[in-house]
Amino acid sequence: MTGSEAPSSFRLAYVPGVTPTKWVRVWGERLPDVPLTLTAVGAAEAAGALRGGDADAGLLRLPVDKAELNAIPLYTETTVVIVPKDHVVTAVDEVALEDLADEIVLHPLDDTLEWGSLPGRPAFERPATTADAVELVAAGIGVLIVPQSLARLHHRRDLTYRPVTGAPESRVALAWPQAEETGDLVEEFIGIVRGRTVNSSRGIAATPAQPKGGRAEAGAAGRKPAAGASGGKAGGRSGAKPAAKGTAKGARKAVGGRPSGKGAQGGSGGAKRGKPRRGR
Structure with a gap:
């Protein structure tokens, strides 16, 4: 099932003992217009429900047949x-x-x-x-x-x-059928169980990328590009802060502080040497 063929609802199977409540709640917050249908299945029937198309994904117990199902381990039970x-x-x-x-x-x-x-x-x-x-x-x-x-x-x-x-442990996993491409709704649920934020999700709730000529380019249009910014990493660094010139304020910025010592009083950069002498 491809993203363009995603159904209008998402069907999630789960086995006894597994509680999908918190993930269902997040789903409702992110995709309020896409109903999530829960289907309780027995542990032995869970894999068959996914293979037969009765559910889009399922919370079941490992192991599963990796030739037929994808699976992401979620946690191990006591x-x-x-x-x-x-x-x-x-x-x-x-x-x-x-x-x-x-x-x-x-x-x-x-x-x-x-x-x-x-x-x-x-x-x-x-x-x-x-x-x-x-x-x-x-x-x-x-x-x-x-x-x-x-x-x-x-x-x-x-x-x-x-x-x-010393006893065997049960591992719970999210599983879905093998396919050439994972559907958008399955990707969305994978992101939820993995704790992805909305903007980092790969599913349909993710924020779309900015189109060309959008906000980022509009903001940049009003600023003069720094010298060397288009010249790669080194060029961008050298042109990020152009040196100030012609003022004491610019000089202080260039050296990272207030000018001091001989250069401040008697240097050759045009600084004052004292009071001007009156003409006689």
Whole structure:
């Protein structure tokens, strides 16, 4: 999709746990006439939604297929373990992965973490979703290791969580389909998530360049160009401040201060030597 073919709205997909609120707010400030449509998608379906054209860009979890999608990593989440509030884990500020070796660690089918080998003891069956696994934790069946944002998303009063050291981490990225040219609206959103200002943005909200004969040239027309200004870097420097001549004020400017010593009183530059003698 080229810039000239940009749609009248921007469609942004996002996976559970990701909160695009601050970026959506900036979008509304910069492009109030271009609606931004949010679409919630499952972590496993996010890449397919972009490939199929259901969204222009998406906030999803890495990895992605780089042959089909571009991706900009945004941040890495803390990994936590969800446990009942009366669990022994709650006595510490964080827990090591090996400390969960005797626990039943639930592994839902939509798990967003990439495990080399699963920690703890496996459950009899895998829950279908993270939400189902949270329900099992509340029932005392086991514990669940997830990115912190998912622990917050599935918050319950009878559950809590603690950071886990040594566990895989989840990286959140902005992704969009591969194309010969990135559309203006996608470029605009890339600029927003990267923190670009309006004037530094590459998208349609950027300030257009001054046309020829505009303000910059009009201002320059009323000033006499310095000698040597067109002669490159060295010429511009030598002609920036022409030397003052013919006055004491100019002399002080030329040497950077007030003239002093012999040159001030008795030099050959036309300075006064004293009171003139009256004729007899």
